[in-house]
Amino acid sequence: MPRVFRRLIAVAAILSLVSPAHAWGPQGHRISTRIAMARLTPKAAGAIRELLNPGDTLVDVCNWADHEGHDVVPDSAPWHYVNVPLDAPRYSAKYCGERGCVVSKIKEFRKILADPKAPRKERQRALLFLVHFVEDVHQPLHVGDNRDRGGNNTQVQFAGKGTNLHRVWDSDILHHVGGNDNVWVQRLTPLLTPEHVKAWSSGSVEEWADESLIAARKAYMWPPGSRTPMPSGTILGNDYVRMADPIVRERLAQAGVRLANELNGIFK
Numbered sequence: 001m002p003r004v005f006r007r008l009i010a011v012a013a014i015l016s017l018v019s020p021a022h023a024w025g026p027q028g029h030r031i032s033t034r035i036a037m038a039r040l041t042p043k044a045a046g047a048i049r050e051l052l053n054p055g056d057t058l059v060d061v062c063n064w065a066d067h068e069g070h071d072v073v074p075d076s077a078p079w080h081y082v083n084v085p086l087d088a089p090r091y092s093a094k095y096c097g098e099r100g101c102v103v104s105k106i107k108e109f110r111k112i113l114a115d116p117k118a119p120r121k122e123r124q125r126a127l128l129f130l131v132h133f134v135e136d137v138h139q140p141l142h143v144g145d146n147r148d149r150g151g152n153n154t155q156v157q158f159a160g161k162g163t164n165l166h167r168v169w170d171s172d173i174l175h176h177v178g179g180n181d182n183v184w185v186q187r188l189t190p191l192l193t194p195e196h197v198k199a200w201s202s203g204s205v206e207e208w209a210d211e212s213l214i215a216a217r218k219a220y221m222w223p224p225g226s227r228t229p230m231p232s233g234t235i236l237g238n239d240y241v242r243m244a245d246p247i248v249r250e251r252l253a254q255a256g257v258r259l260a261n262e263l264n265g266i267f268k
Contacts (some may be wrong), residue, residue, distance in 0.1 A: 078100065
């Protein structure tokens with residue numbers, strides 16, 4: 001391995017230990033939220049406006065949980081994910097820690113947001129967390145885990161830079177393909193067929209996690225399509241992008257549709 005690459009891997013390893021995992025990265029969350037906003041009923045959109053601060057939109061606050069949220073609730077980091085072993089048949093509550101995980105917190109904040117008797121501040125916070133966590137659970141490496149903190153400890157090279165597998169799925173693939181939020185929404189719009197929307201609109205939060213687990217099994221394999229887990233130091237190229245890009249697009253689109261369904265149902 002070239003000396004420069006070893007240094008990049010070392011730096012990426014250090015960063016993975018000190019930086020929280022942000023599912024999809026800021027842009028991924030904004031993309032899914034834009035899809036959701038376009039699908040809100042007038043009643044849901046109005047109720048959300050009343051809960052948000054004046055002038056804010058869901059796109060403005062969809063990354064709140066990755067920033068201010070950690071300051072407001074310092075021990076909320078485990079809420080963003082659930083580490084389900086790749087060889088597990090499906091998600092199980094046994095993988096959800098005592099402090100909760102992304103699956104349990106979606107259910108918890110859904111109930112708070114739907115309770116008109118709950119204090120406004122609690123409902124507002126529930127909205128901010130719910131929007132983010134519905135999107136988080138659709139990021140494959142926020143569910144599937146190969147005993148490496150959801151890919152954070154698997155150091156790789158992608159697009160000529162040292163990074164880790166989790167960050168590849170958070171943001172590196174999005175940035176590699178390129179385009180602003182609106183370009184990405186246009187790319188995903190053909191996926192929003194009536195047939196897809198109908199299929200995506202059924203199922204539980206646990207089933208959303210199971211879908212991410214299936215996708216994570218593909219994300220971890222090297223070369224793509226094999227059954228061999230990816231070792232640290234792997235150099236990911238175009239073959240990997242061709243495998244990953246359709247998965248990223250589908251999961252972002254599904255997150256947007258399901259988030260809209262959640263909010264429309266709560267504020268019906």
